[in-house]
Amino acid sequence: MNLNIKLSEEQMMERQQNIARLKENEWIQIFLEQNHLDASFVEENSGVLLQWIKSVSACRNCKGLDYCVQKIRGKATKLKIDDSGFLNEYYASCQYEQKRDQQLAHQSKFRFSHMSLNDYLIDLNDACFLSAAKEKDYMAAYTQSVSSIPLNQGVYLYGNPGTGKSYLMKGICNYYAKNNKSVSFVQVPLLIQELKQFMTDNDYRQRVMNHLRYSDVLVLDDIGAESITQWTRDEILLPVLDERMNKGMKTYFTSNYSMEELEQQYRLVNKPNNTIASLRILERIRTLSKPVELSGKSRR
Secondary structure (H helix, E strand, O other), X not given: OOOXXXXXXXXHXXXXXXXXXXXXXXXXXXXXXXXXXXXXXHHHOHHHHHHHHHHHHHHHOOOOXXXXXXXXXXXXXXXXXXXXXXXXXXXXXXXXXHHHHHHOHHHHHEEEEOOOOHHHHOXXXXXXXXXXXXXXXXXXXHHHHHHOOOOOOEEEEEOOOOOOHHHHHHHHHHHHHHOOOOEEEEEHHHHHHHHHHOOOOHHHHHHHHHHHHHOOEEEEEOOOOOOOOHHHHHHHHHHHHHHHHHHOOEEEEEEOOOHHHHHHHOOOOOOOOHHHHHHHHHHHHHHHEEEEEOOOOOOO
């Protein structure tokens, strides 16, 4: 079907003005030269070319992904001539998107993770780490945590909320992932909620448990803050810690409680073998990690 839409005089004038501007545009001239095309190509494809110029112009002075105004964030419109001589549009990652992809390449090494997208950008050499390390209390915790990387034993990082424990452990996780280690970062309270939600899904539970058992590096974040029951303690945490202790696998923890306080947390009132079960948990945590206190003011 041949659609012949007649333009008004005003529309015709606007079209001719656009075509004239396109013919004078530097990017259009380069495109025509590279593809051995003449000016008639501009007249035949003025609509597509005009949108392309708008896209290119928007990218020209862009300062980063946070300032992107493209229809698809981080994607620039590109043009190419196919083998039949037709003009095709496609989207390609801009320089900032390519850089972000490189920065996030290690994300594939995470087997299970409660980290946000921005958390994968945390680097142990970040300025915020170096700035915080000037504080005496943070410097000691930062140094001991980083020094644990080549050792067999992890770190049990504890202290008041907001002191930067989780942030530091996320940086540790990224370091391991960038060095080709499989990693799991688990917010323990959230993990327990998810497992309760999928209580009847045995495949999901087994898959998650295997990630926690067998990742080269595991971080159990905010341990002790979960809703503690005999099930969460003895059926979830204990099997994971037992497996990792027996195989000497690198394990880290963060908590608002010292190890002694955590032991009290896991003592459930009016439950048989209460004290023994709590001691079993703490024995494995002590074997897997060295206690390091991160005190000081909240950094949130």
